[in-house]
Amino acid sequence: MRFTKARDLVPAGAVTAVAVYLGIRLLYGELPPLPTLAGSTLLVLAVVEFAFGHALRGRIRRTSPGKPVQPLTAARALALAKASSLLGVIMLGAWLAVLAYVLPESTQVEAAKADVPSAVIGAVSAALLIGAALWLESSCKTPDDPADQHRDGARRTR
Template sequence: MTRVAKSTLALVALVAAVAAYVLVDAFLGSMPPIGFGWVTLLVVAAVDVLLAIRIRAAISDGGVGQDRSQMHPLTIARCAALGQASAVLGAVAGGFGAGLALFFLPRLGELAAASAELPASLAVLVSGAVLVGAGLFLESACETPPDDDENGGLGEPA
């Protein structure tokens, strides 16, 4: 599995920011308040970090294998996919929060909703960035260590 590219995450965040700006401009009167949905992003980030710490410990202690007392390699691969998905979700959320903040900041004096929604927009932006970091940390924790032999696990050349 290849690692998620930072340029992909930046592009996703940019598209989400533009979409948020345009959607808020078009539908401001009929949108519900942002609220505390950003807390969910922080919970997912905490789960990602805890999984990464557990996986790093299992890899460094040699606790990866198919025994019941070991962490299964398929579980680690699934966690790597979770890390990539978390990074992409964090980029979407961070971009969305940036688009909202860029819409509300210049309108602080003229819109009542701007002063009410700006703190939540910034919270979405920050929690999205935290989720990107946690997702990338989980993805990097799931990498296999390099082989000790020079032949990549193959037999000696004849």
């Protein structure tokens, strides 16, 4: 399995951003106000994944006390990280689309002005989730992983 790269995530975020922006332009007047902390759930996920990645990294590298990590646990953590990075980029695209619509409108429309903090909190939380998911994914690498490279850039051999 290869590690997640930006080229894997950017298309999903871009497609989501365009779709949400077009939807917002058509339906903004019909939508209820956004709760200020609507995107904060993503922040909670980011904190949990960061902490999980930190604990997992120490156990995999044997730098912290605890049982060695079972392969199935590492595989599940990797699946969680990949799914979370995809969720994060999709939500980042959606929140940026909302922000792109409400920010210019906020000078004229009171509802848009009230939705700006929600969009900012959502976008920041989504970006933090992406970072935490990528951290969790990198924490699943073993020290003797062939994907690791020496200082000179050559791949390790077994």
